[in-house]
Amino acid sequence: MVNKSKxxxxxxxxxxxxxxxxxxxxxxxxxxxxxxxKAPVEKPNGKNxxxxxxxxxxxxxxxxxxxxxxxxxxxxxxxxxxxxDEIDESDSDSSAGENDQEPSDDEDDEDIxxxxxxxxxxxxxxxxxxxxxxxxxxxxxxxxxxxxISLPISKLPFSEHQSVTTSEPVQIADVSDDLxxxxxxxxxxxxxxxxxxxxxxxxxxxxxxxxDYFAEMVKAxxxxxxxxxxxxxxxxxxxxxxxARKQRDLKKFGKQVQVAKLQERDKERKQTMDKIKTLKRKRxxxxxxxxxxxxxxxxxxxxxxxxxxxxxDRQGPNKRAKKDEKFGFGGKKRFKKSGDAMSSGDLKxxxxxxxxxxxxxxxxxxxxxxxx
Amino acid sequence: MASVYKSLSKTNGHKEDGPANGVKKNKxxxxxxSSRGITxxxxxxxxxxxxxxxxxxxxxxxxxxxxxxxxxxLAELYSCNNVFFFEARKGKDLYLWMSKAPNGPTVKxxxxxxxxxxxLHFTGNCLKGxxxxxxxxxxxxxxxxxxxxxxxxxxxxxxPKGARxxxxxxxxxxxxxxxxGKIWIRNYQINETEPSKVxxxxxxxxxxxxxxxxGKSKETEISLVEIGPRFVLTPIVIQExxxxxxxxxxxxxxxxxxxxxxxxxxxxxxxxxxxxxQGIERLAKKGELGLRTSGGRAxxxxxxDTAELFA
Numbered sequence: 001m002v003n004k005s006k007x008x009x010x011x012x013x014x015x016x017x018x019x020x021x022x023x024x025x026x027x028x029x030x031x032x033x034x035x036x037x038k039a040p041v042e043k044p045n046g047k048n049x050x051x052x053x054x055x056x057x058x059x060x061x062x063x064x065x066x067x068x069x070x071x072x073x074x075x076x077x078x079x080x081x082x083x084x085d086e087i088d089e090s091d092s093d094s095s096a097g098e099n100d101q102e103p104s105d106d107e108d109d110e111d112i113x114x115x116x117x118x119x120x121x122x123x124x125x126x127x128x129x130x131x132x133x134x135x136x137x138x139x140x141x142x143x144x145x146x147x148x149i150s151l152p153i154s155k156l157p158f159s160e161h162q163s164v165t166t167s168e169p170v171q172i173a174d175v176s177d178d179l180x181x182x183x184x185x186x187x188x189x190x191x192x193x194x195x196x197x198x199x200x201x202x203x204x205x206x207x208x209x210x211x212d213y214f215a216e217m218v219k220a221x222x223x224x225x226x227x228x229x230x231x232x233x234x235x236x237x238x239x240x241x242x243x244a245r246k247q248r249d250l251k252k253f254g255k256q257v258q259v260a261k262l263q264e265r266d267k268e269r270k271q272t273m274d275k276i277k278t279l280k281r282k283r284x285x286x287x288x289x290x291x292x293x294x295x296x297x298x299x300x301x302x303x304x305x306x307x308x309x310x311x312x313d314r315q316g317p318n319k320r321a322k323k324d325e326k327f328g329f330g331g332k333k334r335f336k337k338s339g340d341a342m343s344s345g346d347l348k349x350x351x352x353x354x355x356x357x358x359x360x361x362x363x364x365x366x367x368x369x370x371x372x
Numbered sequence: 373m374a375s376v377y378k379s380l381s382k383t384n385g386h387k388e389d390g391p392a393n394g395v396k397k398n399k400x401x402x403x404x405x406s407s408r409g410i411t412x413x414x415x416x417x418x419x420x421x422x423x424x425x426x427x428x429x430x431x432x433x434x435x436x437x438x439x440x441x442x443x444x445x446l447a448e449l450y451s452c453n454n455v456f457f458f459e460a461r462k463g464k465d466l467y468l469w470m471s472k473a474p475n476g477p478t479v480k481x482x483x484x485x486x487x488x489x490x491x492l493h494f495t496g497n498c499l500k501g502x503x504x505x506x507x508x509x510x511x512x513x514x515x516x517x518x519x520x521x522x523x524x525x526x527x528x529x530x531x532p533k534g535a536r537x538x539x540x541x542x543x544x545x546x547x548x549x550x551x552x553g554k555i556w557i558r559n560y561q562i563n564e565t566e567p568s569k570v571x572x573x574x575x576x577x578x579x580x581x582x583x584x585x586x587g588k589s590k591e592t593e594i595s596l597v598e599i600g601p602r603f604v605l606t607p608i609v610i611q612e613x614x615x616x617x618x619x620x621x622x623x624x625x626x627x628x629x630x631x632x633x634x635x636x637x638x639x640x641x642x643x644x645x646x647x648x649x650q651g652i653e654r655l656a657k658k659g660e661l662g663l664r665t666s667g668g669r670a671x672x673x674x675x676x677d678t679a680e681l682f683a
Contacts, residue, residue: 142516192507
């Protein structure tokens, strides 16, 4: 009680209240009440149906408490903590009842508002009964009303009521998660249908509608046509969008391919140019005096670019053929080297450039330096 | 078709005699009506529900919202023992009253998230007046007030056997689920399809399975398609009598839509107030610093001010 607010402490001191005493009194009252409530439960009540048993018990208790105290049937719901150590006679079977009867006579002594509870420490909080808005939940009247109207479902054949209750309560983790919630509802209904069908078939009640049975439906044909149209529309639009997406992707991809191809071509050209350049350099370094530079050059370039295997191929039989051509192999050898009309008409070796006697270009400085 | 119906109803008639001797028959009639001032959606929902309840009697809108006990007389007039009443408030909030007519109890619930059957994403359909299978969550048996609710749903939404316009086949299921302190109601069509033939071929000989499918003893696969409507109910109050009598249950967790709206408005007002206050504070601060021409403190006269120097 030390950590109650200062103002409260002062007030208490003025009034001369002893907190400990109050607390004890309260506990005592609690214990008494519990005893009073428990006593009537002991008598056997034979009218209980097997499945409703525990509920009935609770009612009896509540009814007894009500009789004794002549009080309203209002109850406080909410977290209720009871010091079980204080109750010498503890009954295990009626834990449900305790919640129901607690607070009814606590109205006369002061209720502690919730705001004050924050000042207290935990052990003291245990004994307090928080003051809350009262809820009306008159279980006696509710069960009476239920009894008045209820159908004897257990006695009726299933086809009379066609109601199925799930064996386990449906658990929905998050009600705002639409998909899982609807899935839970669907599963509940589906299991109910399966069970109901079994029962109905056992009772010989027709279940499936024959295909040639036509009757008025809940939704008219025009409405169903609308639904169908909408579904078709939806499917078509989905398909169209998928197609469009595919086309778009293809376009994007096609562009990529084109770019890659161009790049490759560019690279290839660059490579050839490089090779040509290096070759040129080599040639220039090797023999400056070659007159027919272009001719030699061409062959060499082809050799350089072409595969090495083909070059080797060419060297074998080609050499022979050339030698045969030059020196002769079989056939007439006479007059082979003499000129004729063809050779005199051949202007292969003719070059106006050479005739003019143009001086050869002097190689660059670096090249000259390199040669030395 | 008439012959099919006749033969089926004949077999039904034989069945009915049995239980009728011992237990009294399940006889329900529902008076379906609304108050004035419902919106078109509410009206469509009411029509949908009326079309699903062949044992219902739809009546004109009730003029009053305060004298609901008149509904008892009305129910008596139409020999209905259930009342299903839509009460609209402020042209937007819908409350559903369900009552057992002469003696109660009565349940008042708040209806939210309603979707009518007209909406095009509900693709199912069922026979008008076929009897539904009612599927309840096990949580309905846990507390007395929930059991009362379940019983009322059973009476009102369950079409009694042999009701006037009911059809002999079962092709839809209504689900009642408790979640988050609310009752969620869904209506599905039962879609039966022949199971794929791959499965029986594995397990059994071909002729045997063929015989089975022709003999119709084979179980068809069941799938559900939603028909609508769907809505969510929050129980508010249970009265002992029919539209009267003491309140025997009150839902503490229920927050009225008026309160919700007023809180939203207050929050908005709070935002404005805070802004306005800030503005005033800013003005005051400026005044303190002598930055305002009118109001607040005047700036201290500087000795080196031109007006001072050349006075």
